[in-house]
Amino acid sequence: MPQCSDMGILCCDAPIWGNCWLLLLRTLFRDAARHTSNLMRRGIFRRITAKRDILRTSSTFMVMKKHITLFALFISLLTSTPVVKAQDYLVDFTFLGTRTKAYLYILFGQPVDYDVNLYKIRYKTPDIHGALDTASGLLVLPVVPASTQLPLVVFEHGTTDGPNDVPSKLHGGYEAAMAYAAQGFATIAPDFLGLGDARGFHPYVHAASEASASFDMLNATVEYLDTHDTDWDLVHLFLCGYSQGGHASAALHKEIQDNWSIIYPITAATHMSGPYSISGVMRSKLLSDDSYGYPAYLAYIVLGYQEAYGNVYTDIHGFFKEPYVTNIQNFKNGSVTLTTLNAQLVAQLSANGDTITKRMIQDSILEKIVSDSLYPLNLDLKDNDLYNWAPDAPTRLYYCGGDLQVPFQNAIVADSAMNALGAPDTHAVNQGPTLDHGPCVLPSIVASITYFESFLNASSVVDFDKNPKTIEVMPNPAVDYLTVNWEQAADGLDFQIIDLNGKIISSGYSPSNSIDVHSLSPGMYMILVSAGNQTRIARFIHP
DSSP, rough: OGGGGGSSOOOOOGGGGHHHHHHHHHHHHHHHHHHHHHHTTTTTTTEEEEEEEEEEHHHHHHHHHOOOOHHEEEEEEESSSOOOOSSSEEEEEEEEEOOHHHHHHHHHSOSOOOEEEEEEEEEEETTTOOOOEEEEEEEEEEOOTTTTTTTEEEHHHHHHHSSSSSSGOTTHHHTHHHHHTTTTTTEEEETTTTSSOOSOOOOOOHHHHHHHHHHHHHHHHHHHHHHTOOOOOOOOOOEEETTTHHHHHHHHHHHHHTTTTTOOOOOOEEESSOOOOIIIIIIHTSSSOOOOTHHHHHHHHHHHHHHHHSSSSSGGTTOOOOTTTHHHHHTTTSSSHHHHHHHHHHHHHHHTSSOGGGGGGGGHHHHHHHOTTHHHHHHHHHHOOOSOOOSSEHHHHHHHHOSSSOOTTTHHHHHHHHTTTTSSSEEESOOOOOOOOTTHHHHHHHHHHHHHTTSSSTTTTTTOOOEEEEEEEESOSSSEEEEEEEEETTEEEEEEEEHHHHHHHHEEEEESEEEEEEEEEEEEEEEEEETTTTEEEEEEEEE
8 A cells, every 4th residue: 555655745654544535635736726826926817905806817817716525636636747745935034032932921810821922924915915025023922832732813903003013013902813722723813904014005995905915924834833843733723803893804714714714714703892883883983973083083984995995085185174184194104193283183173173084075076975885985984894795713802892993783783684695604603892993802811712722622732731720819009028918828838039031039938927028110010829739820020
């Protein structure tokens, strides 16, 4: 009987031939993804990002696109030229450092399972006009034993302040990516087009480019993992994002489901507080007669869709009124951040006693937007709606009822439409009836991680060196002595005091539940306390 190695694919012994075929199929899917990327790069097919169309230049692509069978893939793999093993997407990577469990515990306020390593990934992807660009993102990997198969998470960040406020520069919500990785997920956090290292202006809440930039970073990450002896779990892919990231994760979800599910089957998704109804809920909010505290979102959408479609205005002065247009132009050219722009616009609108966002728009343009459903901007908004489809994978739409930035009705509309279209397991879940957009982040991320973990077998990520339960210490901050509020330690305890870098600063035995900390340098610390074959953990501040 021939061995797998005889076919030049992989090697396994005859007695485990069944496992050999399983490995063969796994390799087949990975190589098919690479083969497809090669065809894309050679021009046999490529994305047209502005309208999410695919340029079909051969009948071969039409077969490969969606109706390809395992048999056809298998025969192609055996009879055609071997797929290129060189990097098709990955440009380079940079190690950014390690964050210890102690550091993450202090950061998040609760124990985590793993140290994490951070990498900046640069990769090839089309820009908004279809020309090849180099984009960037952050890859966060848990520090696990060799041969541990890591489930993949793609985490999409929310609206950021500008090109430098991104995960790959350890800004722009990168902490959330670390939270997933610290629980055992290989976490991918794209910067998006026009942000990080990618050129041009960011096409804000543009579904096609969010999906393409994220999908190409997923491919680049798989290339990195395959060439650096890091095992990734082929059957566990999770998608998530918050705010703009919720829109982006939904865009990626739909893209993979429609076109790439044979390569990357999605396990589950959590889209969080996202503007899924751009042409409905968000349009109504931005054009309402009510004050809105975030007028910069309107400016960002208009600028972003002009970048993507080129049909919103011929002259920005013809779209926005003065004095608003000058500040909007300053944001466009990078002179001010989004936060600064929003503050400027709020101040200017408030001069008339309110912050009704639509007052920034020229009256003649506003009339067309309101009255003409076929007006270009209205068509652009509709093109970026992400509620009118049915996710196949289990999907949760997390939101908070007090959200003043991204109205919770986005999630309700999406939930209703998706279920009406036959989604088998999609539900909107309220994470806090009174929580606003910012406070909604933490419960949503925690719920997302917990939800993803429910799909993993106990062996999916090896359990090792898990953190113990927490205890209370007092006073906190502690100047001279720290008292451990744990009955088990009343008659004495062993302790270790650890700093943010994971270094043991002090250790020893105390005959009581009180520990001398007066000599510590000012900072935040973690303390591990052991008594009676049990261990507990706490964090404290020494001022």
